[in-house]
Amino acid sequence: MSGGQSALGVRHVSKSFDLGKGRTVEAVRDVTFDVEGNSICVLLGPSGCGKSTVLRMMAGLETPTSGEIAIGGRHVDGPGRDRGMVFQAYTSFDWLSVRSNVEFGMKINGVPAAERRERAERFIQLVGLGKFADAYPSQLSGGMRQRVAIARTLANGPEVLLMDEPFGALDAETRWLMQELMIDVAEKTDTTMVIVTHDLEEAIFLADKIVFLSSHPGRVKKEIVPTFKSGRVADKEQLVRLSGYSDLEGELMHMMREEGRGHE
Amino acid sequence: MTEVQERSGAPHTLPDHDRSAVTPTMPRKPIFGLRTPVGRPQRVTSAVAVWALFFGVWMLASASGLVNELLVPAPQQVFATTWDLFAHRGFGSDVLISIGRVVVAFAMACAVAIPLGVMMGSFPAVEAFFNPFVSAWRYLPAPSFIPILLMWFGTGEAPKLALLFIGVIFFLITLIMDHTKNVREELVETALTLGAKRATVVRKVIFPAVLPDVVVAMRQMLAMAWTYLVIAEIVASTTGIGAMMMRARRFLKTDEILAGIIVIGALGLLFDLLFALIYRWAFPYLRTQR
Numbered sequence: 001m002s003g004g005q006s007a008l009g010v011r012h013v014s015k016s017f018d019l020g021k022g023r024t025v026e027a028v029r030d031v032t033f034d035v036e037g038n039s040i041c042v043l044l045g046p047s048g049c050g051k052s053t054v055l056r057m058m059a060g061l062e063t064p065t066s067g068e069i070a071i072g073g074r075h076v077d078g079p080g081r082d083r084g085m086v087f088q089a090y091t092s093f094d095w096l097s098v099r100s101n102v103e104f105g106m107k108i109n110g111v112p113a114a115e116r117r118e119r120a121e122r123f124i125q126l127v128g129l130g131k132f133a134d135a136y137p138s139q140l141s142g143g144m145r146q147r148v149a150i151a152r153t154l155a156n157g158p159e160v161l162l163m164d165e166p167f168g169a170l171d172a173e174t175r176w177l178m179q180e181l182m183i184d185v186a187e188k189t190d191t192t193m194v195i196v197t198h199d200l201e202e203a204i205f206l207a208d209k210i211v212f213l214s215s216h217p218g219r220v221k222k223e224i225v226p227t228f229k230s231g232r233v234a235d236k237e238q239l240v241r242l243s244g245y246s247d248l249e250g251e252l253m254h255m256m257r258e259e260g261r262g263h264e
Numbered sequence: 265m266t267e268v269q270e271r272s273g274a275p276h277t278l279p280d281h282d283r284s285a286v287t288p289t290m291p292r293k294p295i296f297g298l299r300t301p302v303g304r305p306q307r308v309t310s311a312v313a314v315w316a317l318f319f320g321v322w323m324l325a326s327a328s329g330l331v332n333e334l335l336v337p338a339p340q341q342v343f344a345t346t347w348d349l350f351a352h353r354g355f356g357s358d359v360l361i362s363i364g365r366v367v368v369a370f371a372m373a374c375a376v377a378i379p380l381g382v383m384m385g386s387f388p389a390v391e392a393f394f395n396p397f398v399s400a401w402r403y404l405p406a407p408s409f410i411p412i413l414l415m416w417f418g419t420g421e422a423p424k425l426a427l428l429f430i431g432v433i434f435f436l437i438t439l440i441m442d443h444t445k446n447v448r449e450e451l452v453e454t455a456l457t458l459g460a461k462r463a464t465v466v467r468k469v470i471f472p473a474v475l476p477d478v479v480v481a482m483r484q485m486l487a488m489a490w491t492y493l494v495i496a497e498i499v500a501s502t503t504g505i506g507a508m509m510m511r512a513r514r515f516l517k518t519d520e521i522l523a524g525i526i527v528i529g530a531l532g533l534l535f536d537l538l539f540a541l542i543y544r545w546a547f548p549y550l551r552t553q554r
């Protein structure tokens with residue numbers, strides 16, 4: 001997939017959840033945006049604005065009430081291996097070693113054993129878990145387990161990597177490392193990513209484009225391209241020193257506040 | 265430092281490196297610490313002590329003539345009888361028959377309950393069909409089927425196996441179904457987004473995820489199977505441990521009855537240990553958790 005071209009399109013998507021007894025809640029309304037191929041798109045917005053809902057619809061784990069989502073021109077209808085997903089909660093398969101976890105997707109998709117091993121090895125190295133390939137997930141720290149989940153998803157070769165607050169449960173330092181790792185992965189693997197977060201710094205660091213959702217129901221409030229970065233920045237320290245960083249952070253913070261206040 | 269001197273008996277000084285190795289001693293733990301885990305020595309001592317106390321009181325009661333010797337024989341006599349039963353009176357074959365019944369009936373129950381429970385926990389449609397049936401049967405006490413089972417199957421092995429099967433299977437299905445439902449949704453969704461089809465999710469994710477809990481459920485229900493076995497053998501059998509105990513009752517052999525009880529208890533304990541071993545062996549990845 002060549003850069004610049006739309007890899008994923010969200011078209012007038014609305015979603016209402018049925019709460020039973022005839023009551024429904026409208027989570028997102030008429031959301032439209034594009035994710036360019038090989039880019040990192042960050043979904044940002046206050047808590048409860050529908051970020052997870054949008055991402056889960058992209059993954060095919062929820063069905064839009066109306067509107068359409070398409071990947072590479074194909075209509076999204078249920079989950080599939082072309083869209084890998086990393087959750088906030090730990091999803092390691094505890095009964096499998098790190099290596100078998102990473103091979104899991106390829107195995108169920110019938111990738112031959114030799115290729116499977118080779119690819120698994122590559123992605124285990126990429127996320128820095130070379131020494132732990134034969135360990136069980138229960139022997140790893142939270143950050144390491146999340147890296148297993150990322151390696152497992154990437155090794156399966158998805159066109160799009162969807163991540164829902166993947167580093168939310170991690171301590172600050174591990175979170176930086178993981179964010180830098182994601183930039184590294186994006187550079188090395190040409191994977192399109194959609195990342196949900198409500199951490200402003202994380203959003204600015206990772207995003208080629210930020211889609212800001214307003215809340216109740218979630219709508220696209222603004223699309224922001226952090227041009228001050230002029231491309232990607234590999235190192236977080238470098239980022240906060242760039243002029244333009246604090247302006248953008250200030251703007252996003254203001255938008256967050258505004259959204260938050262609207263409901264008090 | 266004081267701890268070291270106490271242990272070594274004499275207040276001589278240890279070589280320096282030795283000292284540094286033992287110096288960071290913890291303050292002595294109280295025996296009755298509130299929610300403080302006890303160490304292995306204390307655990308073993310306590311376990312031995314409670315049984316020593318039990319047998320001690322029993323022996324004293326017998327020796328002092330406080331209890332009727334005919335109704336409560338002394339522990340040493342019960343143990344002697346147990347030995348005699350095994351060595352000279354073919355009790356071993358009764359025990360083997362009982363074990364065989366439990367193992368066969370329990371294996372049959374598991375062969376049905378595990379696949380069915382996992383399917384019911386994975387597919388609400390399967391649950392909707394079977395659960396109304398299963399939960400109704402759970403409330404029927406298995407022994408109430410004994411008369412009808414005897415009429416249907418006569419006095420062979422079938423009614424005993426059937427009683428054990430009925431007594432265990434409905435609880436086992438429910439337990440396994442509930443554990444299966446508790447498999448985290450994220451694991452299922454992860455598998456789906458990796459491209460797994462429904463059958464693959466069940467076989468490769470839900471089943472291995474729930475397996476440790478299935479083994480725990482089996483361990484719990486096996487204890488119940490022993491209970492039903494003894495009921496079946498006491499009511500309607502000429503072989504097995506329970507039957508031996510009923511024969512002994514006719515001849516007022518209280519020592520043989522007590523011997524039977526001890527053997528049943530020992531077997532229960534043995535099977536429980538066996539399951540604990542299987543658990544450790546089959547799920548090495550759980551050993552390091554937390």
Ligand SMILES: Nc1ncnc2c1ncn2[C@@H]1O[C@H](COP(=O)(O)OP(=O)(O)OP(=O)(O)O)[C@@H](O)[C@H]1O
Nearest residue numbers: 017025026027046047048049050051052053054198
């Ligand atoms: N399965 C569901 N059933 C009912 N309502 C739901 C469901 N999932 C989400 N919602 C509702 O949809 C709205 C958006 O939820 P969503 O989880 O997408 O928000 P979010 O932006 O991810 O929030 P957070 O940042 O706290 O994770 C909320 O009002 C929530 O209550």
Ligand SMILES: [Mg+2]
Nearest residue numbers: 051052053164
């Ligand atoms: Mg969310």
